[in-house]
Structure formats: C-alpha cells, structure tokens
Amino acid sequence: xxxxxxxxxxxxxxxxxxxxxxxxxxxxxxxxxxxxxxxxxxxxxxxxxxxxxxxxxxxxxxxxxxxxxxxxxxxxxxxxxxxxxxxxxxxxxxxxxxxxxxxxxxxxxxxxxxxxxxxxxxxxxxxxxxxxxxxxxxxxxxxxxxxxxxxxxxxxxxxxxxxxxxxxxxxxxxxxxxxxxxxxxxxxxxxxxxxxxxxxxxxxxxxxxxxxxxxxxxxxxxxxxxxxxxxxxxxxxxxxxxxxxxxxxxxxxxxxxxxxxxxxxxxxxxxxxxxxxxxxxxxxxxxxxxxxxxxxxxxxxxxxxxxxxxxxxxxxxxxxxxxxxxxxxxxxxxxxxxxxxxxxxxxxxxxxxxxxxxxxxxxxxxxxxxxxxxxxxxxxxxxxxxx
Amino acid sequence: xxxxxxxxxxxxxxxxxxxxxxxxxxxxxxxxxxxxxxxxxxxxxxxxxxxxxxxxxxxxxxxxxxxxxxxxxxxxxxxxxxxxxxxxxxxxxxxxxxxxxxxxxxxxxxxxxxxxxxxxxxxxxxxxxxxxxxxxxxxxxxxxxxxxxxxxxxxxxxxxxxxxxxxxxxxxxxxxxxxxxxxxxxxxxxxxxxxxxxxxxxxxxxxxxxxxxxxxxxxxxxxxxxxxxxxxxxxxxxxxxxxxxxxxxxxxxxxxxxxxxxxxxxxxxxxxxxxxxxxxxxxxxxxxxxxxxxxxxxxxxxxxxxxxxxxxxxxxxxxxxxxxxxxxxxxxxxxxxxxxxxxxxxxxxxxxxxxxxxxxxxxxxxxxxxxxxxxxxxxxx
Numbered sequence: 001x002x003x004x005x006x007x008x009x010x011x012x013x014x015x016x017x018x019x020x021x022x023x024x025x026x027x028x029x030x031x032x033x034x035x036x037x038x039x040x041x042x043x044x045x046x047x048x049x050x051x052x053x054x055x056x057x058x059x060x061x062x063x064x065x066x067x068x069x070x071x072x073x074x075x076x077x078x079x080x081x082x083x084x085x086x087x088x089x090x091x092x093x094x095x096x097x098x099x100x101x102x103x104x105x106x107x108x109x110x111x112x113x114x115x116x117x118x119x120x121x122x123x124x125x126x127x128x129x130x131x132x133x134x135x136x137x138x139x140x141x142x143x144x145x146x147x148x149x150x151x152x153x154x155x156x157x158x159x160x161x162x163x164x165x166x167x168x169x170x171x172x173x174x175x176x177x178x179x180x181x182x183x184x185x186x187x188x189x190x191x192x193x194x195x196x197x198x199x200x201x202x203x204x205x206x207x208x209x210x211x212x213x214x215x216x217x218x219x220x221x222x223x224x225x226x227x228x229x230x231x232x233x234x235x236x237x238x239x240x241x242x243x244x245x246x247x248x249x250x251x252x253x254x255x256x257x258x259x260x261x262x263x264x265x266x267x268x269x270x271x272x273x274x275x276x277x278x279x280x281x282x283x284x285x286x287x288x289x290x291x292x293x294x295x296x297x298x299x300x301x302x303x304x305x306x307x308x309x310x311x312x313x314x315x316x317x318x319x320x321x322x323x324x325x326x327x328x329x330x331x332x333x334x335x336x337x338x339x340x341x342x343x344x345x346x347x348x349x350x351x352x353x354x355x356x357x358x359x360x361x362x363x364x365x366x367x368x369x370x371x372x373x374x375x376x377x378x379x380x381x382x383x384x385x386x387x
Numbered sequence: 388x389x390x391x392x393x394x395x396x397x398x399x400x401x402x403x404x405x406x407x408x409x410x411x412x413x414x415x416x417x418x419x420x421x422x423x424x425x426x427x428x429x430x431x432x433x434x435x436x437x438x439x440x441x442x443x444x445x446x447x448x449x450x451x452x453x454x455x456x457x458x459x460x461x462x463x464x465x466x467x468x469x470x471x472x473x474x475x476x477x478x479x480x481x482x483x484x485x486x487x488x489x490x491x492x493x494x495x496x497x498x499x500x501x502x503x504x505x506x507x508x509x510x511x512x513x514x515x516x517x518x519x520x521x522x523x524x525x526x527x528x529x530x531x532x533x534x535x536x537x538x539x540x541x542x543x544x545x546x547x548x549x550x551x552x553x554x555x556x557x558x559x560x561x562x563x564x565x566x567x568x569x570x571x572x573x574x575x576x577x578x579x580x581x582x583x584x585x586x587x588x589x590x591x592x593x594x595x596x597x598x599x600x601x602x603x604x605x606x607x608x609x610x611x612x613x614x615x616x617x618x619x620x621x622x623x624x625x626x627x628x629x630x631x632x633x634x635x636x637x638x639x640x641x642x643x644x645x646x647x648x649x650x651x652x653x654x655x656x657x658x659x660x661x662x663x664x665x666x667x668x669x670x671x672x673x674x675x676x677x678x679x680x681x682x683x684x685x686x687x688x689x690x691x692x693x694x695x696x697x698x699x700x701x702x703x704x705x706x707x708x709x710x711x712x713x714x715x716x717x718x719x720x721x722x723x724x725x726x727x728x729x730x731x732x733x734x735x736x737x738x739x740x741x742x743x744x745x746x747x748x749x750x751x752x753x754x755x756x757x758x759x760x761x762x763x764x765x766x767x768x
Contacts, residue, residue, distance in 0.1 A: 201452065
C-alpha cells in the first residue's frame with residue numbers, strides 16, 4: 001500500500017523554513033535555465049519568421065551572407081526583365097535591388113556605440129516584404145535623406161525617435177516613420193531608398209536582389225538557370241529559407257544555457273540532498289513506525305522520492321512563473337552574420353516551461369534518491385529507539 | 388581539546404552534510420568564476436606592448452565602409468606619425484570551413500612591422516615576404532592548428548570580395564596576444580580587384596605616447612567634412628568599441644551571476660541553520676557552562692566560514708585548474724581564445740565565499756542567542 005500524498009505534503013509544510021529555501025533555490029535555477037533557452041528560442045523565432053517563401057533572394061556566389069554580397073548594376077539589368085519574374089499591374093517587374101550599409105551609431109542610453117544595419121530598398125521592396133508595416137509616421141521620400149526605423153530599434157539608439165535626426169558620416173538623416181516587422185529580422189533594420197543610399201554611401205553596386213517569381217515553377221527555373229549560368233556568378237535562395245538558416249547567434253547562447261543548467265543543477269542537487277538527508281534524519285522514528293505498521297521499504301523510498309519531486313516541482317513551477325515576467329522582453333546583441341545589432345524577444349513557450357518543470361523534477365529526484373534509500377534501510381528497532 | 392579542534396570536529400561530525408554543503412558552494416563558485424571569465428573574454432580586449440602607441444583609423448560611418456586610398460599621403464604628412472599601413476579585412480574562408488576563425492588582412496609589409504612591433508617574425512622570413520607579392524605571414528597558432536608550415540600554399544575563398552587568394556606562406560609570426568591572423572600584400576588584393584582606390588582601415592603608430600592624443604585629433608580634423616570622414620582612436624578604444632555591441636548580453640551575464648550568488652546564500656544559510664538546530668542542546672549546555680553568546684557566535688562563524696572557504700578553494704581553484712589546463716581554443720572551435728581565470732576573479736570568488744560564510748552564520752547565531760538555557764536543554768533533535 002502506498003503512503004497517502006497528504007503525508008508528504010504535510011511533511012513539506014512542517015519544515016517550512018528549509019522548504020522555502022529549497023524551493024527558492026530550485027526556482028532560481030529553473031528560471032535561469034528557462035530564460036537562456038527562451039533567448040535562443042527568440043533568436044530562432046526571429047530568423048524563422050523572416051521573409052516570404054514566395055520570394056527569391058539573389059546574392060553573389062561565394063558570399064556567406066547578404067551583407068557581404070555584391071550585385072552589380074549590370075547583373076541587375078540582365079535579370080530585371082527575366083520571364084520568370086512577376087509583374088505589377090503597371091507591368092513593372094517585382095524586383096527590389098537592395099543595398100546594405102552598416103552604420104555605427106550611439107546608443108540611446110549612452111552605453112557606447114553599436115552597428116545598425118541600414119537597408120536601401122528599391123520602390124518594389126516594400127511590396128515584396130508585406131510583413132513590414134508602418135505603425136507611426138510615414139514612409140520615406142526619395143532624395144530627402146529620410147529613413148524609417150523599426151520601433152524596436154527606436155528604443156535603443158539615439159536620434160531614432162519619430163522626427164528626430166541622427167548623423168552618420170558627413171550627412172544627417174531624419175526618421176520619418178516607425179515600422180513593425182512582426183518580430184522578424186527586419187525589426188533590426190533601418191530603411192531608406194536604395195539609390196539614395198548608394199549615392200550617399202558611395203556604393204556603385206547593390207548588395208542583393210529580392211525577386212518575386214510568377215509561380216513555383218518559375219522559381220525553380222530561375223534557381224536552376226542561375227545555378228547553370230557561370231557568367232552571372234549569382235545564387236538564388238528562397239527568402240524564408242535563407243533567413244531560417246541565419247541562426248548562428250543562437251548557438252553560443254544555447255551552449256551557455258546548457259552549461260549554466262548543468263553547473264547550477266549540480267549545485268542544486270547537492271543542496272536538495274542536504275535538505276532531504278536532514279528530513280530523513282529528523283524523521284527516523286517516524287520511518288521506524290511506518291515500517292512497524294507494515295509499510296514496505298519500497299513504499300518508503302517511493303514516498304520520499306515523491307516528496308522530493310513535489311518540493312522540486314514546486315520550485316520549478318515558481319521558476320517558470322518568475323521567468324514569465326521576462327516573456328516578450330526585447331533584448332539586443334551582436335549578430336555574427338550581419339555584424340550588427342539584432343533585436344529579439346525572450347520567448348517563453350509552453351514547451352520550454354514544461355522542460356523547466358521536468359528539469360526541476362529530475363533535480364528533485366536525483367537529490368532525494370540517496371536519502372530515500374537510506375531511510376528505507378534504517379533498521380526498524382534502532383529507528384524506533386532513536387530520539 | 389583546543390577550541391579550533393572543537394570547531395573542526397563539529398564541522399565534520401556529520402561528514403555527509405559537510406561534504407554536500409562544501410560541494411554545493413564549490414559548484415556555484417565554479418559557475419560564478421566561469422561566468423565572469425566568459426564576460427571578461429567578451430569585454431576585456433587583450434593588451435599588447437605596442438597598443439598604447441597604435442591608432443586605428445576607420446570610416447566614421449562604420450567599419451563596414453571603406454576609406455579612399457588617397458588619404459595615405461595626407462596621413463603620412465601629419466607630424467608625430469611614425470608609420471602608417473593600410474589594413475583591410477579580407478574575410479576569406481579557408482579550406483571548406485563554414486566559418487573561418489582566423490582573420491586575414493591586406494597590409495603594406497614594409498610598414499606593417501613598424502606598426503605592429505610586437506609581432507616577431509625571423510628576418511629571413513620577413514625578407515622573403517617583402518620580396519614575394521603573392522606570399523603572406525601566418526600566426527603560429529593557425530599554422531599549428533591546421534598542421535601547415537612555412538613554404539606551403541594556402542587558398543582563401545573571398546566572401547566579402549569576389550576574388551580568391553592563393554598565398555605562399557613566407558613566414559610565421561608570434562608574440563602578439565592572439566597569434567592567429569594572416570597578413571598579405573595589399574598590392575596583391577588591389578591587383579586582383581583591379582582597383583586600389585580603397586582600403587578597409589588605416590593603422591598608425593604614433594612616435595610617442597605624448598603625441599598620440601594630438602595625432603588622433605589631427606587625424607579626425609584632417610578628414611572632417613570630406614566624403615570619407617574618419618574616426619581615429621587608440622587601439623584599446625577601438626577594441627572597446629566592440630564591447631558595447633554585445634548589448635544586453637553583458638547585463639544578462641551580470642544578472643545570472645547575482646542570481647547564482649543569491650541562490651548560494653540561500654543554500655548556505657539553510658545548511659548552517661540545519662547544522663546548528665541539530666546541536667541546540669549542546670549549545671545550551673555550553674551556555675550553561677558559562678560560554679558567552681559572543682563565543683558561541685565565534686564557534687558557529689568559524690565553522691560556517693571554514694566550510695565556505697573550502698568550497699571556494701574547490702570551486703575557484705577547480706575552475707582555475709580546469710581552464711588553464713585545457714585547450715579552450717580547440718574545444719570551443721575558436722570562439723574563445725584565452726579564457727583566462729585571472730587572480731582578480733579568484734580573489735572575487737574568495738570574497739564572495741567569505742561574505743557567504745559570515746552571513747550564513749548570523750541567523751543560526753541569533754536563534755542560539757535568543758534561546759534560554761532551559762529551552763535549549765529541552766529541545767529534542
């Protein structure tokens with residue numbers, strides 16, 4: 001017969017002081033674990049969220065990223081009127097020739113400077129990226145040194161507020177609108193007109209082309225044609241697939257998160273063991289009584305394991321609850337692929353919380369196993385005699 | 388029995404608990420030291436000998452924008468400048484690596500050695516490098532890592548530039564804090580690109596530390612209001628510029644460190660309270676024998692402090708031993724280079740442990756002080 005769960009709950013409550021410290025300790029470990037994984041999830045989400053499967057991103061063969069790619073005007077001319085590319089109602093090809101420029105700008109809080117990615121987009125570029133919407137102000141006018149910035153970046157850099165100005169090199173730029181790109185990588189970008197950006201930053205060439213093929217078949221054809229064309233030296237990627245691969249920044253964070261989880265849980269297991277050994281020690285007589293009443297060894301072990309799991313599970317739940325406060329909190333760090341600031345959110349998913357909870361229960365059971373075995377092995381008579 | 392003997396016996400009379408408490412303190416301090424080392428790796432650029440005299444000049448817009456090559460004669464004319472070399476990041480990939488973790492720079496070899504004085508390369512190898520425009524010098528660590536040697540060829544696939552380089556390794560250098568980079572002739576790159584109008588950055592050596600600030604302001608002023616404004620700064624300022632790019636990561640690691648310390652405190656206080664609660668009766672007897680509260684607090688403090696210190700020795704000492712014996716560069720795939728546990732970090736860990744030992748002794752000591760002898764004697768376990 002199993003011991004009633006109520007027995008364990010009451011035991012946990014009776015030792016409320018050590019219960020609270022154990023629960024709090026495990027809660028902190030779990031919340032650190034969940035938060036680190038939530039950060040990695042946020043980065044991955046922002047990559048996975050970016051771009052459309054209907055678009056093709058064309059970059060120079062050999063470039064590892066869009067930011068290091070070069071596409072000449074000649075290459076643009078060759079491709080612009082390709083039969084595979086869809087047209088607008090006014091019969092214009094749906095092609096955006098973009099130019100990417102890194103800007104080194106001061107942070108709003110005065111904490112030094114960081115790189116921001118400026119994207120010069122062609123007039124069709126906005127139509128091709130429907131996920132970027134204007135939330136405040138207006139779109140930039142060409143030739144007036146106007147830009148729109150993502151509202152997430154606006155909070156992080158000086159002069160990014162609506163109708164504010166910032167300086168880069170010899171020129172001053174005015175922010176005329178704030179955009180929201182639905183938590184995608186475009187949330188870490190500043191946009192202006194492509195040809196204006198090329199003139200201002202002295203760029204003869206574009207960085208990349210974004211095109212909308214007529215249909216899936218045209219897309220396959222265009223990819224294959226560029227693959228064969230040794231003269232053009234360009235590669236086409238499905239836009240969403242290209243961004244989905246850009247998760248390099250998440251790797252070190254995951255690595256750090258796992259390391260932290262392991263090191264902290266080792267400490268937590270030792271601490272839980274300590275608490276449970278003390279609990280076993282204090283209840284020696286009680287355990288003896290239970291055994292005399294006919295409860296079996298394995299029932300006693302199970303009961304203690306349950307108690308440990310309960311204690312740790314409470315801690316885990318508290319930890320998850322604590323980490324929830326950070327859900328959606330936007331943070332920024334260096335993106336290795338673009339060498340610029342990338343903004344993303346802590347994303348605490350139900351799966352992550354479940355992981356955290358399981359993790360805490362494992363810690364609890366590991367910490368309780370040895371004390372529980374010890375409790376079950378106490379000789380009955382000696383246990384009864386002990387004070 | 389001496390007093391210290393009494394304390395030591397008490398600390399270890401429940402050997403399992405003493406061991407577990409020490410280990411949990413050790414695990415947490417190990418973590419703390421590792422985190423702080425990680426943070427240091429991100430934020431503290433290595434210092435080398437010539438750094439105070441070296442000045443980096445980049446485009447004011449950002450490092451991603453090139454500078455016109457025609458700036459060179461203007462820079463050379465600035466008084467107080469000992470040497471100036473172009474310094475262009477090539478960003479090539481070596482072999483079939485997804486991401487190559489050593490950098491390659493195009494420089495002017497003749498001047499390069501005057502700017503980067505701490506890089507040592509045997510004179511005959513340098514002479515060879517000067518002579519052969521298609522050759523390069525490579526940091527010793529990179530040679531070792533890939534098992535290549537002087538005289539071999541290396542092919543670098545351009546990711547930033549649409550050209551590939553075939554370079555002969557003319558020499559190996561060492562003596563800088565990070566001997567990994569490859570340096571080759573800027574003229575080689577210029578020829579490949581069919582231009583020669585732009586460079587990535589200029590690196591300048593000031594004649595003396597006194598003139599360096601003047602040189603920096605002259606550099607900035609010379610190109611103000613031109614199409615390519617520059618930002619000149621000392622090497623350490625340049626390196627620190629990368630630090631702020633890490634953004635919230637620094638704060639995050641800082642917060643995790645404090646969470647670790649706080650958790651540690653919880654554990655230590657609870658363990659110490661447990662240890663003392665078991666001994667309430669004994670402490671009451673000591674009280675009855677005439678020991679003062681102060682002395683009882685001394686016993687508890689000595690025990691708690693001692694256990695925390697042993698934990699620090701294991702945790703911080705373990706971190707030091709581990710990170711100085713393993714090849715972190717190889718293990719992390721080149722992400723970390725030094726991962727040095729400095730004496731300062733070890734001292735910090737011991738300070739945390741000391742504070743911990745003291746704070747953890749306070750709650751049980753208060754409990755003991757408050758309890759009267761009679762109540763204390765009455766307590767069962």
